[in-house]
Amino acid sequence: MSAANPIETRDSTPLGTQQWLPFTPNREFLADPKLFASASRQHYYDASGRAILDGSSGLFTTPAGHGRQEIAQAVYDQLLKMDFCAGFTRAHAGSFALAERLAGLLPEPLNHVFFASSGSDAVDTAMKISIAYHRARREPSRTMFVSRERAYHGSNLSGTALSGMVNNRRAFGNPVSGVVHMRHTWLPEQRMQPGQPTVGAELADDLLRLIQLHGAENIAACVVEPVAGSTGTLVPPVGYLDRLRELCTTHGILLVFDEVICGFGRTGESFAAQSFGVTPDIITMAKAITNGAIPMSAVAVSDEIYRTVIDSAVDDGIEFFHGYTWSGHPVACAAALATQDIYANERLFERGRALSPYFLNQLHTLADLPAVFDIRGYGMIAGIEIHPDGKPGQRGHRLQKHLFEQGLHLKATGDTAILAPPLIFEREDVDRMIGLLRDALAALD
Numbered sequence: 001m002s003a004a005n006p007i008e009t010r011d012s013t014p015l016g017t018q019q020w021l022p023f024t025p026n027r028e029f030l031a032d033p034k035l036f037a038s039a040s041r042q043h044y045y046d047a048s049g050r051a052i053l054d055g056s057s058g059l060f061t062t063p064a065g066h067g068r069q070e071i072a073q074a075v076y077d078q079l080l081k082m083d084f085c086a087g088f089t090r091a092h093a094g095s096f097a098l099a100e101r102l103a104g105l106l107p108e109p110l111n112h113v114f115f116a117s118s119g120s121d122a123v124d125t126a127m128k129i130s131i132a133y134h135r136a137r138r139e140p141s142r143t144m145f146v147s148r149e150r151a152y153h154g155s156n157l158s159g160t161a162l163s164g165m166v167n168n169r170r171a172f173g174n175p176v177s178g179v180v181h182m183r184h185t186w187l188p189e190q191r192m193q194p195g196q197p198t199v200g201a202e203l204a205d206d207l208l209r210l211i212q213l214h215g216a217e218n219i220a221a222c223v224v225e226p227v228a229g230s231t232g233t234l235v236p237p238v239g240y241l242d243r244l245r246e247l248c249t250t251h252g253i254l255l256v257f258d259e260v261i262c263g264f265g266r267t268g269e270s271f272a273a274q275s276f277g278v279t280p281d282i283i284t285m286a287k288a289i290t291n292g293a294i295p296m297s298a299v300a301v302s303d304e305i306y307r308t309v310i311d312s313a314v315d316d317g318i319e320f321f322h323g324y325t326w327s328g329h330p331v332a333c334a335a336a337l338a339t340q341d342i343y344a345n346e347r348l349f350e351r352g353r354a355l356s357p358y359f360l361n362q363l364h365t366l367a368d369l370p371a372v373f374d375i376r377g378y379g380m381i382a383g384i385e386i387h388p389d390g391k392p393g394q395r396g397h398r399l400q401k402h403l404f405e406q407g408l409h410l411k412a413t414g415d416t417a418i419l420a421p422p423l424i425f426e427r428e429d430v431d432r433m434i435g436l437l438r439d440a441l442a443a444l445d
């Protein structure tokens, strides 16, 4: 078949409609394509060589900056040594080494890791592990999940059901039953409050209401992002996660932290569980596990979950009928191990923690701009919400496009610009990003 509707981009690369782009207005994109051609450290470049500052670490994926030699070399070496390992009833040493490495970063007692390849897979896996755990404990009625409004847990059907971002849900009806939602954690009193909001901990009692409505004996797990990322950075109120932990423990419900964005230094520690001092039963992670270089995700579970599921099998058979062709892929493991070396050698999480106060203070200097409705942030992730005009999200979309033209890449959701710079950022990079934001926000029509 011939290329349908080839379109000349500004760098003369013909683009066709064969590719269906994810989470993108395809028609608008093809009319005005935004193409990256290369990337190095904290910048992307277009085909003309124009530098675009990466204000979102790609898609929260790349804290160590782009084009890291160490990762490229590890991937190259592994491809030549063993490109693929059949993963069911076979394994390779690299995935064990990585699991051990991750267990060292994770809070106790999360010492066991199941590998998958995307954040969405990790969320699916966490849900299935939760069900398997309760069955092994002879509580098979626990199949429901509690999630939250404005959550994002990926785009598989189960993640779509857990998610609370309306556009991601409404087009698909109710594909997975037994998922109920708590309210989100944003309250008007929190507007422009720097750091963790001091009001709103009581919103965790929504879990108690859902327990009273559905019966704890029917609920498998409560799944939350410690900081809700994709919805535009909602920081948990002081005491909120602690209260969820307490309720889950009291009622035999597993607490799952979806740390696909928060994991690997984004909130100052290895995981947000450590930043907020609350230990869940399960943590999902992806994105920065390989610095974004190779798709990979993982689900960490407690000793108790692992032992319960493994020990419940009656004979030497498979204990958990779940897995992916790409689980523990050797090349992804090599990329992840090289990534973890970079994080440790360059003390990147500490570096992000040290830069965070400056980053957040500078963001708050934008509060005087009339377009700005709210500024929220924690660690090295923040959201700037602007006053909408017309349809919700239209102005945010315009802002994002304009910023790209001006040389700043960031992720926007609705009318919120989400900032999550690489942890290799220097203060000058923060200043440049804030300058570009100030100009773009001031110019918003």
Ligand SMILES: Cc1ncc(COP(=O)(O)O)c(C=O)c1O
Pocket (backbone or CB within 6 Å): 117, 118, 119, 120, 121, 123, 152, 153, 154, 155, 225, 229, 230, 258, 259, 260, 261, 286, 287
């Ligand atoms: C918290 C969270 N969970 C799950 C996902 C899904 O990850 P993926 O796009 O790799 O499937 C994302 C993606 O942004 C996420 O932010």
